[in-house]
Amino acid sequence: MFNFGIKDFIDIFCVALMLYYIYRLMKESRSLNVFIGILIFIIMWLFVSQVLEMRLLGSIMDKLVSVGVIAIIILFQEEIRKFLYNLGTHHKVKSIVRLFSSGDKKDKVDMESIMPIVMACMNMSKGKVGALIVIERLTPLDDIVETGDVIDANINQRLIENIFFKNSPLHDGAMVISKKRIRAAGCILPVSHNFDIPKELGLRHRAAMGISQDSDAIAVVVSEETGRISVALRGQFHLRLSAEQLESILTRELDL
Numbered sequence: 308m309f310n311f312g313i314k315d316f317i318d319i320f321c322v323a324l325m326l327y328y329i330y331r332l333m334k335e336s337r338s339l340n341v342f343i344g345i346l347i348f349i350i351m352w353l354f355v356s357q358v359l360e361m362r363l364l365g366s367i368m369d370k371l372v373s374v375g376v377i378a379i380i381i382l383f384q385e386e387i388r389k390f391l392y393n394l395g396t397h398h399k400v401k402s403i404v405r406l407f408s409s410g411d412k413k414d415k416v417d418m419e420s421i422m423p424i425v426m427a428c429m430n431m432s433k434g435k436v437g438a439l440i441v442i443e444r445l446t447p448l449d450d451i452v453e454t455g456d457v458i459d460a461n462i463n464q465r466l467i468e469n470i471f472f473k474n475s476p477l478h479d480g481a482m483v484i485s486k487k488r489i490r491a492a493g494c495i496l497p498v499s500h501n502f503d504i505p506k507e508l509g510l511r512h513r514a515a516m517g518i519s520q521d522s523d524a525i526a527v528v529v530s531e532e533t534g535r536i537s538v539a540l541r542g543q544f545h546l547r548l549s550a551e552q553l554e555s556i557l558t559r560e561l562d563l
């Protein structure tokens with residue numbers, strides 16, 4: 308009468324896994340209470356329509372459930388976007404994307420382009436000039452570029468230092484580097500709400516962390532307060548870097 312096969316086992320396992328991931332996602336985004344609320348509603352709905360078979364209340368709740376799916380998508384659009392982004396940037400998926408992407412090798416940031424960045428960061432670090440440089444990789448940063456002023460210049464150490472010089476009109480915000488070019492400066496990045504970021508790090512560092520969580524870009528920060536160089540990468544900080552360490556991270560991450 309009760310047929311329980313391997314398929315059912317896999318089915319239950321997948322549902323449990325899905326619930327666990329939703330739980331984790333909601334916990335990370337501080338929406339755990341909403342998750343509990345949804346669960347309680349679903350249990351009540353099943354109880355009313357399946358066990359008690361109350362038709363009127365059941366049909367009202369049926370309607371709420373069908374509208375509820377859209378409401379949940381609207382409420383959690385940011386989390387859903389993040390989840391799908393993480394799925395798409397999983398290293399296995401990424402290597403497949405790379406295989407099919409038409410990425411022109413000659414356009415890729417090369418060693419000649421990273422040296423001016425490293426040298427500029429070193430000088431700005433010595434002079435305690437605050438800087439925020441975002442290097443684009445596979446994720447396009449066009450939406451970020453639009454928030455700033457387009458420059459489209461060769462990557463040049465003196466130009467980078469000039470842009471971040473305190474009195475320069477473009478020193479506020481982030482510089483975006485893409486395909487061997489300085490594409491824009493004065494760009495606004497998404498700010499991370501991560502609790503794990505050390506208290507002494509302010510908005511510049513949070514913005515670097517934000518873009519590293521939302522994309523595969525590399526964000527280099529020079530602190531105005533301390534002159535320290537840091538890199539935000541895949542939602543992780545590499546703090547207090549020397550010029551050599553910065554160069555080796557950039558070389559490694561840009562596959563040079």
Ligand SMILES: Nc1ncnc2c1ncn2[C@@H]1O[C@H](COP(=O)(O)OP(=O)(O)OP(=O)(O)O)[C@@H](O)[C@H]1O
Nearest residue numbers: 437479480481495496509510511512514530531532
């Ligand atoms: N969302 C953002 N996108 C781009 N740049 C930002 C953003 N938020 C802040 N900044 C930049 O960071 C500067 C403010 O830095 P703040 O002092 O708050 O940060 P910090 O991490 O403590 O850096 P520092 O160590 O250099 O002081 C702003 O003047 C601006 O240039």
